[in-house]
Amino acid sequence: MAKVKTGVSPRLSRMLEELQEGVEDGLVPAWIFNDPELFELEKEKIFSRSWVYLAHESEIPKPGDYVLRYVLDNPYILVRGEDGVVRALLDMCRHRGMRVCRAELGNASHFRCPFHGWTYRNDGRLIGVPAEREAFGQDFNKEEWGLVPIPRLEAFDGMIFGNLDPEAPSLEEWLGEIRWYLELVTKRSPQGLEVLGPPQRWVVHTDWKLALETFLSDSYHTLMTHRSLIELGIAPKDAKYAMYGEQIHIPGKGHGSMVVGAPPGAKLPPFWGYPEEMLERARTSYPTREQFETARETRILLVTLFPNFSFHNPIRKPDHKYQGAVPMLTFRVWHPLGPGRIEIFSWALVEKDAPEWFKEKTRLSYLRFFGSSGTFEQDDTEIWSHVAHNAATPQGRHLRFNYRMGLKLEPDPNWPGPGVAYGLNFTDANMRNFHRRYLEMLLS
Amino acid sequence: MERTQALLNCLYHEAELLDEGRYREWLALLAEDVRYRVPVRVTKERGPEGGVSGVMEGMYHLDEDYTSLEMRVARLETGFAWAEDPPSRLRHFVTNVRIGEPRPTPKGEESEVRSNLLIFRSRWDRPDYTFLSAERRDVWRQEEGGWRLACRTVILDSATLPTHNLSFFF
């Protein structure tokens, strides 16, 4: 791994060395979860060069449909043009920089700037300039003054990602072998996914890496953090339920997944409890037999993409009185706002061809367990904010966190999917892999 | 006048129960078929019809029935609901109450009741706090034993919530 470069302050460079020394040994200093100088470096080295999730194509199905999304502070209009092509246009007028999009979502054939009235078509082309001749003369070429697209925009199975770095590797290369795990959800049905409405958005005083860690590798926290749901009989009775799964990471990429089955002796329906007809369709829509077999045994699936996207697809009882269980799917962006501060974007999704009764059930299951009011997630956000607070304290910031869980585990040779898999989900393997990738990007 | 005073008393009594964390008593104020919803609010352009906009039909922060509200209360009683243990200090400020004409329904006489709501929330020993501001559009029903909340829609004044979770009730 590269040595810490000059160019960062001596303070930060000392700190990065501290992280570099610790990471292989499973020791991570607390300060990385709340430090202003590090946050600036993350903006430059990570978020300006990574594929960041923006939207699902089902959010903008028709020509003119748009949503407003962010990469760092940059606002992008994600809009489907009349030609059906989705673009991400920087919401910044080319004349003096005013925002031209007046809403978070909607349908528009064009965007008109409220400052001096320059008007852009929904494909970004500048089509109207008030008093064009008189003000700018004959040789003004509107073609050179369209809205600026994000440097890179690519999609995978309906998931749209943007990248600020024109030199970035392709999305496909960026994802690498994690695609196999993404596809367990994106290819569950031949028709793919749709969002159940716009995202919930809320602010949490924490670090994006702490939030992400919960979804990337921390099945261990369910024992205690989510104990209330175990007490209520909503989570499986065996408090160690999230341990009985496989934890997989993709070396060099920072991505990871957790694939959890039923606890021994527990009777949980196969295939996350999706309706029988969906299981039938999945049989032929998965690219490989191994994916279908894995999906059939799965009760909880999490996938996290470096740097700040996660999805979570668990099975849950919809309430403490209900007999049976319902699966739900949420997509997450851990959007960094500043040191120790994030905005969560949280969507609920479902297969387009799922039966209507099921769409309603899965929507309610999502609302009750995850998202802004979710009974599971409430406790996560409470805890993340205290950890981030401590990570910035004068004495606490240099304490090292213990990421040694499963340090001696041997990979599972029988796992049918790609990546490095461990047959016990109580391990920090995914997080150690994440930190390796994180350091590599910070230092390059 | 009598009805107006009775409904005002209901709102103030309810606010007291929520501020004091007396959630089982609060549940008793709800009709069995209660519909309790907090739609996601988004930033939208002013519509031609004027007024405010951006109330999303498609997504909610909360979309509850009696059983799911009871589940949320039962969770708070487990002793492991960290989001509210220690409890937030909450204060519900209820103002601008507008009470509609009574109308008979098969389930009893109902009144529309609108109110403005400001929730102050403080946690731990931190000096900071959060505010949530909203309009509540309620339907209260006169049942045997008193008025019950039959329906509540909470119109939030925030698109992005300034608080880290919604572990309390509006």
Ligand code: FES
């Ligand atoms: S800033 Fe947009 S027209 Fe001048």
Ligand SMILES: [Fe+2]
């Ligand atoms: Fe959690």
